[in-house]
Amino acid sequence: MVAKIFSEPVQVANFETDLHGDINLQYLIDTIVQVSEDQSNDLAVGINRVQQAGATWVVIQYDVTIMRLPRANERLEVSTQGSEYTNNFARRNFWARTTDGQLLVSVTSLWVTMDLKTRKMVKINPEMVTPYGSERVHRIGRMQKIQKLPSEEVISTNYPVRFSDIDFNGHVSNTHYIGWMVDTLPFSFLKAHRAVGFSIKFADEVRYGDAVTSRATVLPAETGYDWSVHQILVQEQVSATAQIKWENLE
Amino acid sequence: MVAKIFSEPVQVANFETDLHGDINLQYLIDTIVQVSEDQSNDLAVGINRVQQAGATWVVIQYDVTIMRLPRANERLEVSTQGSEYTNNFARRNFWARTTDGQLLVSVTSLWVTMDLKTRKMVKINPEMVTPYGSERVHRIGRMQKIQKLPSEEVISTNYPVRFSDIDFNGHVSNTHYIGWMVDTLPFSFLKAHRAVGFSIKFADEVRYGDAVTSRATVLPAETGYDWSVHQILVQEQVSATAQIKWENLE
The missing domain is CATH 3.10.129.10 (Hotdog Thioesterase)
Structure with missing residues (x-):
C-alpha cells in the first residue's frame, strides 16, 4: 500500500520573503508544516486528537533540497506524504511545485512521539499513522549527517x-x-x-x-x-x- | 465617485497565531498590507511602477479596531480601499470579515510619498492615486492621538x-x-x-x-x-x- 499524498495550493506572501524576494527558510518550513497539519485535520487525526491520547509529535530532523526558492507572490502546490514508520520513528516527505508541476523544493523529515507528561519518547501508536496510509517498515533510511561546528572563527x-x-x-x-x-x-x-x-x-x-x-x-x-x-x-x-x-x- | 473596494480570500495559518490561537498583531498588519499590494498590482500601479517615478509610499499611522481577532485556520475576506487624498496625505481603509460577512477588524491608515533619493516627503502624484478611485479632498480626518510613555515603571x-x-x-x-x-x-x-x-x-x-x-x-x-x-x-x-x-x- 502506498501512503496517501495530500496537496494544497499556497501563495507566497511578500512579507514571507527576504531582500532577494525569495521565501525565507523559516517561512518555507512553516508553510510545509501547515500543509501537514491540514492533512492531519482532514484525516481527523489533528493535534488535538493526538494529544487526547497523551502524546504529541516531535520533529527530529528536516533535510531540505532546494532546486529554486519560491518567490514573492508565486503560486505553489505543496504536497505531503507520511511515508513509513518503525516502532520509534516516522518519516514524512514534502514537495513544493510550481502550478505547472516544476519541482522547486523537496523535504524529508524524521519524527518521534513524546509522552506529554514525562516529555520522554514513547513508541509510536499505530492509530496515529495508519490513517495516513503510512507503511510499517523494519528500518528507516538515514537522514543527512550534520557537520560539526569548528572551534575557530565562530x-x-x-x-x-x-x-x-x-x-x-x-x-x-x-x-x-x-x-x-x-x-x-x-x-x-x-x-x-x-x-x-x-x-x-x-x-x-x-x-x-x-x-x-x-x-x-x-x-x-x-x-x-x-x-x-x-x-x-x-x-x-x-x-x-x-x-x-x-x-x-x- | 466612490473609491474601488478590492477584496480577496485569506486563510490564517497556524504559524501566524500566538499562544491563544489568535493571529498575532504583526501578521494581522502583514496580511492587510499584502492585500493592498495585490490591489496595486491588479491596477498596474504596483511598487515597481511607483518607484520608477522616483518615489515610494510610506505609512505614517495605522488605527486598528478589533471586534474579534481572527483565529488559527479561520477563513477571512480582507478588503481595502484607497479612500481619499490631499496634496500630501492619502488615507487607506481595510476590513477583515468572516466568510459570512461578520466584521472582525477595521483599519484606517495614513500615507505619504517620499522621494527615493532625498528620503524626504514629496507631494502626492495624482497618477499614483487616481487608479484606485481615491477622491481628492481638502482635508483628511484626524488619526488617533497616541498617549505619551510615562517616565516611571517602563x-x-x-x-x-x-x-x-x-x-x-x-x-x-x-x-x-x-x-x-x-x-x-x-x-x-x-x-x-x-x-x-x-x-x-x-x-x-x-x-x-x-x-x-x-x-x-x-x-x-x-x-x-x-x-x-x-x-x-x-x-x-x-x-x-x-x-x-x-x-x-x-
Whole structure:
C-alpha cells in the first residue's frame, strides 16, 4: 500500500520573503508544516486528537533540497506524504511545485512521539499513522549527517526568546531555530548567497525566558558551493544543529 | 465617485497565531498590507511602477479596531480601499470579515510619498492615486492621538535587527515594530489579555545594524480595559510610538 499524498495550493506572501524576494527558510518550513497539519485535520487525526491520547509529535530532523526558492507572490502546490514508520520513528516527505508541476523544493523529515507528561519518547501508536496510509517498515533510511561546528572563527548572536516565538503549546516553534541560524550570518554573505539546501536537527526544546545563543561559521568553499554550520545553544546546551548549502550569486 | 473596494480570500495559518490561537498583531498588519499590494498590482500601479517615478509610499499611522481577532485556520475576506487624498496625505481603509460577512477588524491608515533619493516627503502624484478611485479632498480626518510613555515603571527589551526583518527595499518592514512592541510586555500580561485595538505611528526608518530598544508600560485600567503604551528607539531617537487596548481574559 502506498501512503496517501495530500496537496494544497499556497501563495507566497511578500512579507514571507527576504531582500532577494525569495521565501525565507523559516517561512518555507512553516508553510510545509501547515500543509501537514491540514492533512492531519482532514484525516481527523489533528493535534488535538493526538494529544487526547497523551502524546504529541516531535520533529527530529528536516533535510531540505532546494532546486529554486519560491518567490514573492508565486503560486505553489505543496504536497505531503507520511511515508513509513518503525516502532520509534516516522518519516514524512514534502514537495513544493510550481502550478505547472516544476519541482522547486523537496523535504524529508524524521519524527518521534513524546509522552506529554514525562516529555520522554514513547513508541509510536499505530492509530496515529495508519490513517495516513503510512507503511510499517523494519528500518528507516538515514537522514543527512550534520557537520560539526569548528572551534575557530565562530560568529555568535544572542536572541531574546519572544512571546511571538511561542506556539499554542507554550514552546518555541521549532521553525524559529532556522530563522535564528540564518540571521546570524553576516549581511554581506546573505546578500551574495542563496540557499540551495539545508539540514536541521533538533536536540532539545527552547522555552520562554531562555537566553538563546546562535553560533555559526562559513566553511571554505570546496565544491563550488559554500556551506555554513550552525548551533543553537541555551546555557551551553545544544538545542539544535544545522548545515546550510549556498550558491554564490556573485 | 466612490473609491474601488478590492477584496480577496485569506486563510490564517497556524504559524501566524500566538499562544491563544489568535493571529498575532504583526501578521494581522502583514496580511492587510499584502492585500493592498495585490490591489496595486491588479491596477498596474504596483511598487515597481511607483518607484520608477522616483518615489515610494510610506505609512505614517495605522488605527486598528478589533471586534474579534481572527483565529488559527479561520477563513477571512480582507478588503481595502484607497479612500481619499490631499496634496500630501492619502488615507487607506481595510476590513477583515468572516466568510459570512461578520466584521472582525477595521483599519484606517495614513500615507505619504517620499522621494527615493532625498528620503524626504514629496507631494502626492495624482497618477499614483487616481487608479484606485481615491477622491481628492481638502482635508483628511484626524488619526488617533497616541498617549505619551510615562517616565516611571517602563519595561525595556533590546532586539537585534535581523536580516529577516529587512524587506526587498533594504529597510526594516514596519510591521515588525508592532511585533517588538507586543513582545516587550510580560508573559503573564500577554497570557491574561487579548488586544481589542491599537494605533501605531511611525517616525523614522530602522536599518540593518541598528540596536533597537523597545520600551513599554501598562497604564492602570480605568474604563474596564487595560492600555499599554510603547516606544521603539534607535540611539535615543524615537522610531515609532503606539498604544494598545487590551481586554482582560481573567
